Amino acid sequence: MAATEMDTLNRKILRCLQENARMSYAEIGRVVGLSAPAVAERVQKLEEQGIITGYKVSLDLGKVGLPLEAVISLKISSGQLESFLFQVQKYEEVLECHRITGENCMMLKVAVKGPKELELLINQLMEYGEPTTSMILSSPVKARVI
Amino acid sequence: MAATEMDTLNRKILRCLQENARMSYAEIGRVVGLSAPAVAERVQKLEEQGIITGYKVSLDLGKVGLPLEAVISLKISSGQLESFLFQVQKYEEVLECHRITGENCMMLKVAVKGPKELELLINQLMEYGEPTTSMILSSPVKARVI
DNA sequence: GTTGAAATTGTAGGGTC
DNA sequence: GACCCTACAATTTCAAC
Numbered sequence: 001m002a003a004t005e006m007d008t009l010n011r012k013i014l015r016c017l018q019e020n021a022r023m024s025y026a027e028i029g030r031v032v033g034l035s036a037p038a039v040a041e042r043v044q045k046l047e048e049q050g051i052i053t054g055y056k057v058s059l060d061l062g063k064v065g066l067p068l069e070a071v072i073s074l075k076i077s078s079g080q081l082e083s084f085l086f087q088v089q090k091y092e093e094v095l096e097c098h099r100i101t102g103e104n105c106m107m108l109k110v111a112v113k114g115p116k117e118l119e120l121l122i123n124q125l126m127e128y129g130e131p132t133t134s135m136i137l138s139s140p141v142k143a144r145v146i
Numbered sequence: 147m148a149a150t151e152m153d154t155l156n157r158k159i160l161r162c163l164q165e166n167a168r169m170s171y172a173e174i175g176r177v178v179g180l181s182a183p184a185v186a187e188r189v190q191k192l193e194e195q196g197i198i199t200g201y202k203v204s205l206d207l208g209k210v211g212l213p214l215e216a217v218i219s220l221k222i223s224s225g226q227l228e229s230f231l232f233q234v235q236k237y238e239e240v241l242e243c244h245r246i247t248g249e250n251c252m253m254l255k256v257a258v259k260g261p262k263e264l265e266l267l268i269n270q271l272m273e274y275g276e277p278t279t280s281m282i283l284s285s286p287v288k289a290r291v292i
Numbered sequence: 293g294t295t296g297a298a299a300t301t302g303t304a305g306g307g308t309c
Numbered sequence: 310g311a312c313c314c315t316a317c318a319a320t321t322t323c324a325a326c
Contacts, residue, residue, distance in 0.1 A: 006210065020200065021167045021203045053205060058201065063195070065152070089287065096285065139244045140245065
């Protein structure tokens with residue numbers, strides 16, 4: 001246990017928060033059989049331990065004007081890694097960027113307004129390497145955690 | 147406006163919720179210059195319109211026992227698509243699954259306990275097609291929205 | 293962890309522009 | 310229609326146990 005006590009109760013609490021991160025401590029307490037202060041204390045510890053890293057809102061990207069999602073593999077050109085890592089933070093279109101093993105070092109998930117914006121983004125990425133783009137048609141699994 | 151009124155105020159509210167989805171309506175109101183009831187009303191409408199699809203907690207996967215993340219491309223075998231789409235929902239390890247254009251129809255992001263579990267998962271996926279796996283080394287951009 | 297009191301927040305009603 | 314204000318219910322927080 002020491003620092004990180006991931007018992008059944010904490011797992012239940014995390015499941016509640018995962019289902020609805022705005023659920024009140026009182027309601028979580030009712031579900032897991034704890035008082036509200038007890039839940040609050042556990043959640044605070046999970047935050048302090050870095051197990052909980054934040055709370056996010058999920059949006060329908062299509063309805064906020066970003067209906068086109070794509071996956072881009074980017075084979076970074078020699079000497080471009082550092083500047084890419086710096087610049088990629090600034091692209092609003094980039095939802096995720098992972099450095100992966102294999103020939104294409106970077107894997108990006110992006111959301112854009114339309115084909116024009118995607119093309120523009122690809123052009124910009126070409127400065128750092130060779131992009132290979134696939135459009136996302138649908139997402140059978142969206143963003144599960146734990 | 148009609149159904150979907152995404153004005154500056156709503157964007158500000160969404161930015162607050164994105165930074166911290168547990169932020170109180172009162173605090174959001176202070177930030178964006180609105181009363182708590184006004185914020186609550188706008189958020190409720192954003193939910194009803196399906197713009198907000200939920201609130202999620204972000205976890206440090208390593209600290210919950212899933213330190214190994216990977217990206218798997220899966221070239222679905224003929225006739226296996228439907229059963230794959232049905233089964234992929236049940237794999238707890240699969241965080242995301244996207245159907246994409248190109249030769250490899252499916253792109254999965256997974257998190258597992260270690261190499262053994264990854265190997266087992268790959269074996270199971272081979273039932274539905276040809277997987278190509280890349281380990282995630284780091285994630286320069288984690289999960290931005292809007 | 294629990295209980296109980298104080299501060300804060302959420303919510304519903306009525307009113308204004 | 311969107312917003313504010315008021316008042317009450319619920320929640321959060323902090324204390325003591």
